[in-house]
Amino acid sequence: MKLKTKEAITGICFALPALIGIFVFYLIPYVISLYYGFTLRGKFVGFQNFALLFKSKTFWLAIKNTAVFSVIAIPLAVIIPLLISLFLSTFDKHTGFFSSLFLSPLIVPIASVVYVWQIFFTDYGVINSLLQKIGLQPVAFFKGPWSMALVIFIFVWKNCAYNIILFSAGLRKIPKEVREPARLDGANPFQVLTKITLPLLSPTTFFVLLMTIISSFKIYREVYMLYGVYPDEHVYMIQHFMNNNFNNLNYPRLSTASIVLSIFVIAFMLVFFLAERRSSK
Amino acid sequence: MKKRVVIAAKYAALGCITLLFLLPIIYMLANSFMTSAEIAEKYTTNSEHYAGFHLIPDRFSLEQYYQAFLRRPQFLKLFWNSMLITVPIVAVQTIVSVFAAFAFTKLRFPLRDALFFIFIILLILPSWVTLMPNYMMIQRMGLLDTVWSLILPSSFTAFGVCLLRQYMRYVPDETIEAAKIDGASTVKILFKIVLPQVKGGVASLIILTFIDSWNMVEQVIIYISDKEKYPLSVALSEYAATDSGIIFACGVIFMFPPLLLYLYHSREFKNARM
Numbered sequence: 118m119k120l121k122t123k124e125a126i127t128g129i130c131f132a133l134p135a136l137i138g139i140f141v142f143y144l145i146p147y148v149i150s151l152y153y154g155f156t157l158r159g160k161f162v163g164f165q166n167f168a169l170l171f172k173s174k175t176f177w178l179a180i181k182n183t184a185v186f187s188v189i190a191i192p193l194a195v196i197i198p199l200l201i202s203l204f205l206s207t208f209d210k211h212t213g214f215f216s217s218l219f220l221s222p223l224i225v226p227i228a229s230v231v232y233v234w235q236i237f238f239t240d241y242g243v244i245n246s247l248l249q250k251i252g253l254q255p256v257a258f259f260k261g262p263w264s265m266a267l268v269i270f271i272f273v274w275k276n277c278a279y280n281i282i283l284f285s286a287g288l289r290k291i292p293k294e295v296r297e298p299a300r301l302d303g304a305n306p307f308q309v310l311t312k313i314t315l316p317l318l319s320p321t322t323f324f325v326l327l328m329t330i331i332s333s334f335k336i337y338r339e340v341y342m343l344y345g346v347y348p349d350e351h352v353y354m355i356q357h358f359m360n361n362n363f364n365n366l367n368y369p370r371l372s373t374a375s376i377v378l379s380i381f382v383i384a385f386m387l388v389f390f391l392a393e394r395r396s397s398k
Numbered sequence: 399m400k401k402r403v404v405i406a407a408k409y410a411a412l413g414c415i416t417l418l419f420l421l422p423i424i425y426m427l428a429n430s431f432m433t434s435a436e437i438a439e440k441y442t443t444n445s446e447h448y449a450g451f452h453l454i455p456d457r458f459s460l461e462q463y464y465q466a467f468l469r470r471p472q473f474l475k476l477f478w479n480s481m482l483i484t485v486p487i488v489a490v491q492t493i494v495s496v497f498a499a500f501a502f503t504k505l506r507f508p509l510r511d512a513l514f515f516i517f518i519i520l521l522i523l524p525s526w527v528t529l530m531p532n533y534m535m536i537q538r539m540g541l542l543d544t545v546w547s548l549i550l551p552s553s554f555t556a557f558g559v560c561l562l563r564q565y566m567r568y569v570p571d572e573t574i575e576a577a578k579i580d581g582a583s584t585v586k587i588l589f590k591i592v593l594p595q596v597k598g599g600v601a602s603l604i605i606l607t608f609i610d611s612w613n614m615v616e617q618v619i620i621y622i623s624d625k626e627k628y629p630l631s632v633a634l635s636e637y638a639a640t641d642s643g644i645i646f647a648c649g650v651i652f653m654f655p656p657l658l659l660y661l662y663h664s665r666e667f668k669n670a671r672m
Contacts, residue, residue, distance in 0.1 A: 121506070127584045128505030135498035136513065138554025143520055146531035201415060208408065217664055218416050224660045225423055226613050228634040229649035232642075233422040233429075236441055236449050246448035278419065327522075334524030338615045342635050346619070355526045356616060363533070363620045375530040379523060386522045 147379075153372035166373040176374065178350060179358035182265070186354070187333055190269045194329050195322070197273060198280035203310070205281070206288045216282060223278040231342040238267055264349045271339050276332050280325050287321030288314070323393045330389075423653075425453060430650045433459045434643030441642070462647030473637070473648060480629035481655070482545055484611040487552045491607050492600065495558025500588050502559065503566040504574060514563075520556035525616045536621060547621040548629075552611060558603050565599030566592060601666035609656050 154166055170176055201219075205212045237243045238258040245255040258267045291314060299309050315322075337356035340348055348357065355378065362370045429437070432455040443449045466473050501507070502514050520528075532551040541547045569592050577587050593600070618632045625633070630652050638645045660667065 124505055124584075125507040128501040128507035128510065131497040131501035131505065131584075132507075132513070134494045135517075135554060135559055138494065138550075139516065139520060139556070142535050142551040142554055143528060143531055144516065146534040149534060150530055204408075204411070208412075212412070215412055215416055219419055220660070220664075220667075221423055222419055224609065224656050225653050226609075226631060226656065228613070228631050229653045230422045230426055231635060232638050232645050232649060233425050235638075237422075239443060239449070241443035241445060241448045243449050243451050246450060249448070274419070274422075331522060331524075334526070337525075338613060341615050341619075345635075355524075359526045359529060360616075360620065363529075371530045375527050379527040382523060382527065383519060386519075 147375070150372040150375055153368045154376050157369055166369045167377065170370060170373045170377065173370075175353070175358055175361070178353055179355045182351065182353055183355045185265065186269060186272075186336060186352075187330075190272045190336075191326070191329050191333055193269070194273045194276045194280060194333075195325055198277045198325070199284055199322070201277070202281050202284035202288055203314075205285055216285060219281050220278045222275045227275075227338050227342055231339075234267075234271060234343065259344065260349050262351055264344070264352045267343070268336065268340055268352050271343075272333065272336055275339075276329060280329065283321060283325050283328070284318070287318050291317045319396055323396075327389070426646050426649050426653075428453050429455065430462055430646035431455050431458050431460070432646065433457060433461050434465070437643055437646070462644040463651075465644045466647045466651060470641075470644070473644075475626075476628065476630045476633045476637070477651065479545075479627060479633075480612060480631060480652075483548045483614065483629050484608060484655075486549050487611045488604055488607050490549075490553035491555065491558045492604055494554065495562050495603060496588070496593070496600065498559045499562035499566055500592060503563050504569070504571070504592070505584070514559075517556040517559050521560050529616060529620060532617070533620065542621055543623050543627070545627065548614065548617050552614070552617070558607065561603050561606075562596065562599050565596040569595050598666040601663040605656070605660055605663055605667055608659055612656055 155161060155163065157166065205216070235242070239245075240255065240257060240259070242258075244258070248255055256263050258264060295313060295317070299313055300306075304312070337354055340352050340354060340357075344352060346357075346360070359371065359374060362374070429452070432440075432452075436456055440452050441449050502510060502517075528551075536542055536547045536551070541550070573591055574587055577591050582590070613631050614629060615632055618628060622628060630648075634645075634648060634652060637648065
């Protein structure tokens with residue numbers, strides 16, 4: 118009995134610094150922001166702030182762009198690494214050297230390489246000079262719809278690395294003995310892949326997907342480096358919307374946006390985790 | 399014979415993929431040995447003059463590095479700003495997370511699972527949601543426009559606790575029970591038995607937290623108004639506009655701390671566990 122209380126006290130003490138930090142900087146102010154969300158200059162106004170938020174055109178623009186970005190970039194950043202790691206797994210020899218090279222885009226800071234991207238993709242840059250040489254029209258990567266393509270490309274380039282490492286680790290865990298008998302029974306390599314390898318890999322795939330979604334939330338960094346504070350409207354993301362409201366310290370707007378977005382993200386993640394649980398059964 | 403051709407083709411394909419990932423980095427490294435004059439000549443673009451692909455400098459020169467290290471105190475100051483933010487965040491977050499993850503994985507206390515659930519929710523919340531609560535607290539504490547506004551909230555994130563917990567779950571309970579029976583204290587169990595088995599997790603946490611803080615952008619442009627306090631992650635892109643002659647060397651220098659850290663721990667990091 119006494120031993121149990123002692124363990125409980127130690128446990129709370131060990132967790133306390135983390136808990137205090139989380140409560141002070143995240144939970145308590147989040148609860149305070151609920152107050153701001155439902156009031157205007159100290160008066161309770163019900164859902165008025167929310168109604169105003171949903172009328173804001175920039176809010177929907179930011180939501181739309183973030184959604185377009187996520188729907189294209191996240192699957193690409195999962196499928197390409199999956200294909201590369203399947204390819205790596207066909208090598209007999211150890212490919213560790215190559216996978217450490219693959220990690221470099223993750224290690225190298227965004228700000229370091231951004232100038233290279235600018236030289237490559239600017240209006241009179243390397244890519245457009247190539248396009249011109251082969252007789253194609255130059256593309257404006259910093260204006261218009263192609264700016265989203267550039268952002269997606271850089272996201273995929275940066276995030277493939279870690280996902281390759283995760284997928285390779287997952288593939289190593291699937292023993293050869295599971296795949297070999299199917300081969301002998303006459304299954305072709307594609308059947309082995311879809312019927313045996315991919316289902317066994319699904320816990321890894323879920324984890325990779327989760328990590329990729331979390332990094333997709335940070336895409337603002339790349340957009341900021343490439344386009345500055347006021348980007349083209351095609352890459353105006355949710356973080357830009359929040360920043361604009363930080364500039365004029367619009368507390369009700371910031372709070373309502375925070376609340377709405379947090380509810381959305383949490384609901385989305387609940388569905389995600391439920392789907393994972395169901396598929397692992 | 400045919401098998402050999404297949405293997406050669408596979409290695410060629412692997413080489414191409416690797417090159418694709420490395421190209422921008424190699425390009426930056428190679429161009430960091432250009433003279434500032436050559437950069438101005440080659441990368442000043444207009445409709446008459448497109449930027450070409452110049453991997454090899456006309457003349458090998460250390461001018462950019464010389465300028466960055468010895469002629470630009472401003473650059474070194476910005477670099478120091480980055481260090482000043484990143485090192486405390488990594489240190490605090492690692493220590494706090496080790497203790498908390500151990501408590502949440504191996505010790506039993508009331509409300510444990512409910513509290514951990516808060517961490518999982520926080521883990522997935524993006525900065526567009528958390529910046530607002532962070533800001534309110536920082537403002538109330540009077541810390542706006544100080545380095546503390548960047549260090550404090552980032553030192554307490556759910557990421558470290560969740561990551562280390564994933565590793566600690568695989569530490570067998572029997573070894574801990576055995577140590578307990580031998581009379582080892584909880585602190586001793588954590589440092590002598592658990593930590594040596596989760597080295598990979600700690601290394602991953604240190605590397606990923608370092609990278610994340612080294613690249614900090616959102617917090618800086620909201621909390622900091624004095625540009626003298628900007629870390630390089632934000633300042634470098636502005637620097638490029640005013641002083642593009644040494645930008646490649648600056649990029650290479652900025653890349654070194656995370657790279658060295660990664661090389662030092664690469665083996666643990668690559669044996670990723672989930």
